[in-house]
Amino acid sequence: MAAPILITGGAQRIGLALAKHFISADLPLIVTYRTRHKSVDELEASGATCIQVDFNEPDAIAQLVEKIKEQTSALRAVIHNASSWDCEKLNPDHDALFDNMMRIHAKVPYLLNMALAPLLQASNEVSDIVHITDYVAEKGSPKHVAYAASKAALDNLSRSFAAKYAPNIKVNSVSPSLIIFNEHDDEAYKTKTLQKSLMGIEPGCQEVIASIELLLNSNYITGRTLAVDGGRHLK
């Protein structure tokens, strides 16, 4: 039996699509969720282990690591997906916003990578850490300043941890631009956003799934960032 894959924030959207993909491949799975969406019932019914955690809570990491160790002594991969796409316009308390962005996108992955390394090392094959970052980590974002900086920090972790954990653990980033819109996105926003990339489409979760499968199936790629952005950097 392969060691489980851990996905953070796996109860909706991209994280949920990833979870369903690995379940369909009969791979053991541990998923963290904050809000108990109906999807959690479905994931549990499919055999996934679902652990509730709000990373804003004190001691969340230590409690999560303890629960993971109760479930398994090894991990095949850790996919850092949990994220909060927050912005300065909606958060006038910029001090709190910056701390919140850095916590969920950089501190949580850092602390989990440090704590879960022994389980990743115990995998009977080369294991993986995947950080899901964002195109704006490279370019910056005037409307999501703290968010973009925190994703840049997350991207940098890929290089440090790749050097720290090689050769038993590979560490990479997947850096998407638009993958899927949000329900509240209006047509004007969608039109403007689609025009930002060369491909001009809303590609869907399969693009991230395929990118992560590429990384998990490689025996050689580590310390790198896989851009999944429709050529946005060339517009």
Ligand SMILES: NC(=O)C1=CN([C@@H]2O[C@H](COP(=O)(O)OP(=O)(O)OC[C@H]3O[C@@H](n4cnc5c(N)ncnc54)[C@H](OP(=O)(O)O)[C@@H]3O)[C@@H](O)[C@H]2O)C=CC1
């Ligand atoms: N969607 C897109 O087009 C793009 C996505 N990305 C990145 O891809 C990843 C997935 O994106 P998407 O599916 O849209 O993500 P979502 O915005 O849907 O968030 C994913 C999950 O993160 C969870 N989460 C947020 N804060 C916390 C917290 N404090 N503790 C625990 N869980 C938390 C949310 O839980 P809850 O359900 O309780 O809110 C949610 O289920 C993210 O890292 C995102 O930044 C990058 C570029 C484009």
Ligand SMILES: Nc1nc2c(c(=O)[nH]1)N=C([C@H](O)[C@@H](O)CO)CN2
């Ligand atoms: N946690 C999230 N991060 C991001 C989201 C999202 O919905 N949740 N969405 C985007 C946008 O799609 C952007 O890439 C294009 O406008 C970015 N990050």
